[in-house]
Amino acid sequence: MFEKRTIPILTIHGNDLVKTIKFKNPRYVGDPLNVVRIFNNKEVDELIILDISISMGGEINYALLAQLAEECNMPLTYGGGIRDIHQVDKIFELGFEKVLVRRGFEVNRDLASQITSKYGRQSLIWGIDLPRENRKTEEVIANHLTFEIRKAIELGAGEVFINDQNRDGTLSGARHEIIRIVSVISDIPIIWAGGFNSLDDIKNGFLDGLSAVGVGAFFCYYGKFNSVLITYPIKNEIRK
Numbered sequence: 001m002f003e004k005r006t007i008p009i010l011t012i013h014g015n016d017l018v019k020t021i022k023f024k025n026p027r028y029v030g031d032p033l034n035v036v037r038i039f040n041n042k043e044v045d046e047l048i049i050l051d052i053s054i055s056m057g058g059e060i061n062y063a064l065l066a067q068l069a070e071e072c073n074m075p076l077t078y079g080g081g082i083r084d085i086h087q088v089d090k091i092f093e094l095g096f097e098k099v100l101v102r103r104g105f106e107v108n109r110d111l112a113s114q115i116t117s118k119y120g121r122q123s124l125i126w127g128i129d130l131p132r133e134n135r136k137t138e139e140v141i142a143n144h145l146t147f148e149i150r151k152a153i154e155l156g157a158g159e160v161f162i163n164d165q166n167r168d169g170t171l172s173g174a175r176h177e178i179i180r181i182v183s184v185i186s187d188i189p190i191i192w193a194g195g196f197n198s199l200d201d202i203k204n205g206f207l208d209g210l211s212a213v214g215v216g217a218f219f220c221y222y223g224k225f226n227s228v229l230i231t232y233p234i235k236n237e238i239r240k
Helices: 033-041 052-056 064-069 085-094 111-119 140-154 176-183 201-207
Strands: 003-015 016-021 024-030 045-051 076-079 097-102 124-129 159-163 191-192 214-216
Touching: 003 033, 003 097, 003 191, 016 085, 024 033, 033 064, 045 052, 064 076, 064 085, 076 111, 076 124, 085 097, 085 111, 097 111, 111 124, 111 191, 124 140, 140 159, 140 176, 176 201, 201 214
Parallel strands: 003 045, 003 214, 045 076, 076 097, 097 124, 124 159, 159 191, 191 214
Antiparallel strands: 003 016, 016 024
């Protein structure tokens, strides 16, 4: 049985903390350093930093990552633009414990083995995106995820991060029917992100078999007008 974790996801663009809807139209929500300080006080389980500016032609912002790592009191993961082991070396030198890689494996087939042989499999989170096509059936999506999870396990990943792009920032609820299917086939922890909109929704994710829930908008917005308010549940509240 894996420890249950609730993980805030901080999406950065340049030096700014932003929120997106379906990973489009980033909206500025604050200074990421200030948000890390808030999460320090709230004693969160760990943090994931995702840099979306990389997909728009940017480079890894090592200066900001150094500041975030210096400020952060909990385990820290970085994802965005990782293509080679030298980048991973630098990220870990800054104080990060894990890297989240998705597209990097497409351009560097040896990257997974290089990371795990040097830092151990616990240091590597394998990123998987749900297909964007909404008309795909649950069975097709589940088969796709099953294939990707088994590949991640075979290549030595310590965890899998499944990103429901279609529900990013929508607060429309997680895809529990898919979560239940894929949770039973993985013998490494699964982090699921996308759509979580309440404490009950998060609890149900754990009941469905998730090891960790990744949450973005629900911990950043408040009320019907989506006012910015950084929150986090009382420690252990959603694991009772």
